[in-house]
Amino acid sequence: MTSRVRFAFLAFLALAPAGAGAATRTIANGGGNWNALGTWVEGAVPTAADDVVATATSGNLTINVAAACRSFNLTNYTKIVTHAAAVTLSIGDATAGAGSKALVFPAAGWTYTLGNGTTSAISFITTSATAQDVDFAGKTPGNVTFNGAGAKWNVIGSMGGSSNTITLTNGTINVNHATAFGGGTVTIAGAVV
Numbered sequence: 394m395t396s397r398v399r400f401a402f403l404a405f406l407a408l409a410p411a412g413a414g415a416a417t418r419t420i421a422n423g424g425g426n427w428n429a430l431g432t433w434v435e436g437a438v439p440t441a442a443d444d445v446v447a448t449a450t451s452g453n454l455t456i457n458v459a460a461a462c463r464s465f466n467l468t469n470y471t472k473i474v475t476h477a478a479a480v481t482l483s484i485g486d487a488t489a490g491a492g493s494k495a496l497v498f499p500a501a502g503w504t505y506t507l508g509n510g511t512t513s514a515i516s517f518i519t520t521s522a523t524a525q526d527v528d529f530a531g532k533t534p535g536n537v538t539f540n541g542a543g544a545k546w547n548v549i550g551s552m553g554g555s556s557n558t559i560t561l562t563n564g565t566i567n568v569n570h571a572t573a574f575g576g577g578t579v580t581i582a583g584a585v586v
Contacts, residue, residue: 415463415488418443424452424472427460441483444491447472456482456513464490464525466497476535478508485519485541495525495546498532505532511557512536519544524567533557539564 418439425432427439432454439445441461447454447470455475461483467474476482484495495517498505507513513535519525524545533554539546544564552559 415491416443417491418445418462420445420447420451420454420470422450422452424454426455426457428458441486446491456480459483463488463519464495466491466494467499467503468497470499470503473504473506475506476508476513479512480508481514481516483516483518485517485521485525485544487520489519489521489523489525493523493525494528495519496527496529498528498530498550500530500550505534507533507535510535510554514538517541517544517546529553536560538562539566 416435416437418437419434421432421434423431430436430438433439439460439462441463443462444464444466445462447467449469449471451470451472453473453475455477457477457480459481463484463486465482465484484490489495496515510533514537515534516538517527517540519541520543521541522543522545524547526547526549528548528550529552531551531553534552534557536558537552538560540560540562541564545567546564547567547569
């Protein structure tokens with residue numbers, strides 16, 4: 394590689410914004426299974442680098458396979474998300490989600506259905522040091538894991554349920570803005586609450 398080409402390449406890398414590979418994936422009006430191209434307006438299944446969003450006209454979504462995204466924001470969503478049993482939705486990568494929000498569930502007007510009260514799991518796995526909001530808005534998730542070295546999450550709103558387990562493996566959770574947690578189990582392994 395010539396020194397000019399090498400310099401240009403290094404300059405490009407230095408000037409490229411962090412998270413430049415991130416894309417927005419919007420649930421299409423027809424909805425569908427997470428792993429189907431037609432479920433997404435952009436015609437691409439989300440990856441761990443993508444922010445997933447919904448609109449008021451987005452259709453029903455089924456999380457039918459192990460799924461990943463950088464953030465999951467359902468603001469204005471009015472349909473049904475079905476989270477299949479024995480399936481984990483992994484949220485996060487090395488950069489914060491859009492607007493520093495990892496998860497946003499709407500407070501009303503939609504339905505979150507679990508295939509199983511424990512194995513329909515959500516795992517927050519970011520390594521970003523930027524604090525990110527997590528808002529279950531009173532919905533009952535399956536088991537929830539927070540695992541990100543150096544990561545910080547602000548749990549806001551409330552989380553329903555009595556059979557779910559919340560596990561903090563790595564990172565920090567701030568629950569100062571949480572209004573209530575269900576009656577499940579909280580497990581902490583070498584992390585800060």
